[in-house]
Amino acid sequence: MPSLIIDGKEIKADPGEKILWVALRSGIYIPHLCATEGAELPFGGCRLCLVEVEIGGRREMIPACAEPVREQMRVYTQTEKIAKMRRTAFELIMSDHHIDCKNCAKRKTCELIRISSSLKWSLRPKKLRSLVRDLPIDDSHPLFSFDPKKCVKCAKCIRVCQRLENSFLDFAYRGFEMVLTTFDHRPLSSLRCESCLECVKVCPTGALFPKESGGTADG
Amino acid sequence: MEESNQIEEILGRFHPERENLLPVLQEIQEKVGYLSREVMESVAHFFHLPPSEVFSIVTFYNQFRRKPPGRHPVHVCLGTACYLLGGSLILDAFSRELQIKKGDTTEDGNFGLESTACFGCCNVAPVVKINSQIYPKMTPGTVEEVLINLRDKDKKG
Ligand code: SF4
Numbered sequence: 044m045p046s047l048i049i050d051g052k053e054i055k056a057d058p059g060e061k062i063l064w065v066a067l068r069s070g071i072y073i074p075h076l077c078a079t080e081g082a083e084l085p086f087g088g089c090r091l092c093l094v095e096v097e098i099g100g101r102r103e104m105i106p107a108c109a110e111p112v113r114e115q116m117r118v119y120t121q122t123e124k125i126a127k128m129r130r131t132a133f134e135l136i137m138s139d140h141h142i143d144c145k146n147c148a149k150r151k152t153c154e155l156i157r158i159s160s161s162l163k164w165s166l167r168p169k170k171l172r173s174l175v176r177d178l179p180i181d182d183s184h185p186l187f188s189f190d191p192k193k194c195v196k197c198a199k200c201i202r203v204c205q206r207l208e209n210s211f212l213d214f215a216y217r218g219f220e221m222v223l224t225t226f227d228h229r230p231l232s233s234l235r236c237e238s239c240l241e242c243v244k245v246c247p248t249g250a251l252f253p254k255e256s257g258g259t260a261d262g
Numbered sequence: 263m264e265e266s267n268q269i270e271e272i273l274g275r276f277h278p279e280r281e282n283l284l285p286v287l288q289e290i291q292e293k294v295g296y297l298s299r300e301v302m303e304s305v306a307h308f309f310h311l312p313p314s315e316v317f318s319i320v321t322f323y324n325q326f327r328r329k330p331p332g333r334h335p336v337h338v339c340l341g342t343a344c345y346l347l348g349g350s351l352i353l354d355a356f357s358r359e360l361q362i363k364k365g366d367t368t369e370d371g372n373f374g375l376e377s378t379a380c381f382g383c384c385n386v387a388p389v390v391k392i393n394s395q396i397y398p399k400m401t402p403g404t405v406e407e408v409l410i411n412l413r414d415k416d417k418k419g
């Protein structure tokens with residue numbers, strides 16, 4: 044069983060485990076949005092989980108969700124350099140997010156709020172201009188809705204729906220225009236969705252939200 | 263050849279392996295002109311892929327269009343010569359006038375908008391090709407004129 048040193052603390056891990064999950068398990072919080080434990084291919088999209096790892100005497104920045112542990116590996120999660128990178132990554136994510144926590148169904152479990160307080164950084168971007176796109180909410184399904192203005196494109200819902208062999212969800216377009224959507228932008232109610240609501244559960248934000256708890260029906 | 267036969271014929275020449283997906287989509291687009299919802303569904307079925315994934319790929323690449331090219335497909339050249347002389351401004355001007363993005367078609371089906379590589383008219387760059395007619399030395403100002411003339415012709419025709 045390899046043991047590694049995270050922020051000076053010696054921690055045991057299973058071989059092949061990714062740094063992120065080992066750290067979280069030992070009570071060291073590393074911000075993360077897109078990682079799924081046990082996923083074969085790390086998605087690596089959010090860049091919030093960056094840590095510094097000592098490799099051959101030099102320190103390198105790498106995403107903790109993608110890097111497997113090695114014996115006696117030294118990991119730093121709290122350096123000034125990392126804080127800066129994470130804040131930039133966070134600002135980028137928040138710059139096209141419709142911030143409306145008061146009316147948000149996920150405000151109690153929202154991962155963005157958690158990240159913002161761990162980074163001691165406001166939800167609202169300071170340096171970047173906020174550019175929230177005018178995209179419609181899909182309210183067609185009886186049990187849940189999708190608000191693209193709160194989607195951080197973490198791909199977690201895509202993966203969970205894929206794992207259940209439905210694969211109704213995927214990204215479309217690219218760059219700033221990228222959206223999470225269904226085939227040909229069909230309404231959620233038109234799919235053969237069995238309403239397992241797994242996508243709603245894994246969604247770290249208020250983008251996919253259950254209907255009964257209220258939400259931003261008016262955007 | 264009927265469109266569905268054409269698609270079957272194309273699919274028949276390929277193995278349903280992932281690496282053939284892009285070549286198949288390209289060939290269908292070339293022969294049929296666009297990838298309709300039904301075509302994307304058939305392709306997904308053929309490759310045993312979720313339709314959402316095929317949609318994701320089709321929308322990722324600018325080369326694919328999902329609507330028929332329109333009665334007047336506008337091809338704006340972005341080859342080196344045209345590009346250097348403002349080809350992309352011409353594209354922007356068409357996009358503004360027609361209120362569609364590149365790869366899209368107007369609601370009434372009259373105009374489509376596309377960029378192309380050089381078609382050998384560099385001496386009169388920047389050029390636009392509409393229904394095999396070449397419009398030389400375009401400027402953003404002449405875009406409206408070209409469209410008005412085409413619309414007038416349609417009304418009379
Ligand atoms: S997802 Fe909801 S709770 Fe989280 S930051 Fe956005 S609006 Fe606020």
Ligand code: SF4
Pocket residue numbers: 193194195196197198199200201223242245246247248250251
């Ligand atoms: S809907 Fe939620 S889970 Fe899906 S990509 Fe957007 S933020 Fe991630």
Ligand code: FES
Pocket residue numbers: 074075076077078086087088089090091092093106107108109
């Ligand atoms: S959690 Fe590691 S890149 Fe998003």
